[in-house]
Amino acid sequence: MVKSRKPKHGDVLKRVEHLFDEADMVFAKDKQLANRYIALARRLAMRVNLRLPSHLKRRYCKFCYSYLKPGINLTVRLNNGKLVYYCHECKHHFRMPLHNK
Numbered sequence: 192m193v194k195s196r197k198p199k200h201g202d203v204l205k206r207v208e209h210l211f212d213e214a215d216m217v218f219a220k221d222k223q224l225a226n227r228y229i230a231l232a233r234r235l236a237m238r239v240n241l242r243l244p245s246h247l248k249r250r251y252c253k254f255c256y257s258y259l260k261p262g263i264n265l266t267v268r269l270n271n272g273k274l275v276y277y278c279h280e281c282k283h284h285f286r287m288p289l290h291n292k
């Protein structure tokens with residue numbers, strides 16, 4: 192009997208990134224479907240304890256897990272050197288540190 196091997200982080204990350212791209216593509220037409228892709232991506236990542244890279248983390252709301260698109264359901268403001276994200280779906284604010292590298 193062959194036990195199914197745990198997928199590698201790199202492979203999972205690729206699939207997760209692909210799901211975010213899919214979410215981006217369907218977002219304009221079907222927001223709910225976009226959110227389902229995000230839920231799927233998060234589940235995939237969780238299963239292998241993969242921490243989502245920051246460029247993906249800022250593409251969904253950590254309160255309601257909606258896919259966020261700047262100018263549509265997301266407002267980004269700069270405040271004291273921190274980026275403040277405002278989700279229009281659940282009206283929550285959250286902060287992201289600026290990339291400084």
Ligand SMILES: [Zn+2]
Pocket residue numbers: 252253254255256257278279280281282283
């Ligand atoms: Zn939200």
